[in-house]
Amino acid sequence: MPELPDVEGFRRVLAEHTGEPITSVSVLDTGVLRGVTARRLGTALRGHRFEEPHRHGKWLLAPAGGPVLLLHFGMTGSLSWHAADEPRHRHDRVIWHLGEGELRYRDMRKLQGVHLAGSNEQAERTLEGLGPDALEITRADLTDLLSHRRGRLKPALTDQSIIAGLGNLLADEICWRARINPLRTAGDLDAAEVTALHRAMRRVLRDSIKAERVPPRDTWLTGARDVPEGPCPRCGTPLSSRRVSGRRTVWCPHCQPER
Numbered sequence: 428m429p430e431l432p433d434v435e436g437f438r439r440v441l442a443e444h445t446g447e448p449i450t451s452v453s454v455l456d457t458g459v460l461r462g463v464t465a466r467r468l469g470t471a472l473r474g475h476r477f478e479e480p481h482r483h484g485k486w487l488l489a490p491a492g493g494p495v496l497l498l499h500f501g502m503t504g505s506l507s508w509h510a511a512d513e514p515r516h517r518h519d520r521v522i523w524h525l526g527e528g529e530l531r532y533r534d535m536r537k538l539q540g541v542h543l544a545g546s547n548e549q550a551e552r553t554l555e556g557l558g559p560d561a562l563e564i565t566r567a568d569l570t571d572l573l574s575h576r577r578g579r580l581k582p583a584l585t586d587q588s589i590i591a592g593l594g595n596l597l598a599d600e601i602c603w604r605a606r607i608n609p610l611r612t613a614g615d616l617d618a619a620e621v622t623a624l625h626r627a628m629r630r631v632l633r634d635s636i637k638a639e640r641v642p643p644r645d646t647w648l649t650g651a652r653d654v655p656e657g658p659c660p661r662c663g664t665p666l667s668s669r670r671v672s673g674r675r676t677v678w679c680p681h682c683q684p685e686r
């Protein structure tokens with residue numbers, strides 16, 4: 428599932444192709460469009476050029492000289508650059524034709540991730556309910572965001588209205604790195620724990636952005652989480668897992684005690 432680092436990778440793909448005129452837009456499947464028709468998407472963008480794109484949480488915003496394309500990647504989406512003659516993938520849903528090649532929005536599922544706003548203001552309104560971007564959050568912000576929360580830590584970290592950008596893998600990886608049990612009550616963390624959590628978040632995000640995904644390395648929880656009863660990469664204790672708010676949550680009972 429695309430999380431902040433994956434979307435940061437898609438942002439870079441788009442950033443390499445700013446300034447090239449959009450010659451046309453092909454909507455191969457209208458099922459991915461939200462609040463915009465295929466015709467409107469084409470007429471609004473044709474002849475325009477993408478400007479420097481930016482990302483907020485798991486959203487990619489691509490201003491195009493007035494209109495703003497907003498992309499969300501749901502569970503399985505991606506954005507990639509291809510030569511025009513490269514065979515299409517069966518899950519390619521929308522294609523922006525630019526000069527020498529094309530940008531392809533691919534999604535195995537169809538979760539209506541392609542939006543069009545008429546202006547920057549309208550684009551901002553679409554994202555109004557989101558919390559601050561995980562990469563921008565300071566330690567003091569994190570304290571404010573988590574304090575007084577009676578729910579568990581894990582769902583607080585993945586709630587996009589609290590912090591934008593963290594998904595299931597990142598949240599578990601960050602808790603594991605910080606040695607904090609994800610089932611703890613979010614508002615109960617002490618100052619040292621919030622500091623550890625913030626430091627882990629910075630480090631995990633920085634390394635994941637380099638890899639353009641949460642890398643399943645041997646030294647990361649992400650590399651061990653899919654092995655049944657797999658050992659903790661740090662201490663060798665068999666990992667624990669259970670569903671928390673519908674998502675599989677993995678932790679080390681030794682490194683991350685419940686207290």
Ligand SMILES: [Zn+2]
Binds near residue numbers: 661662663664679682
């Ligand atoms: Zn451990």
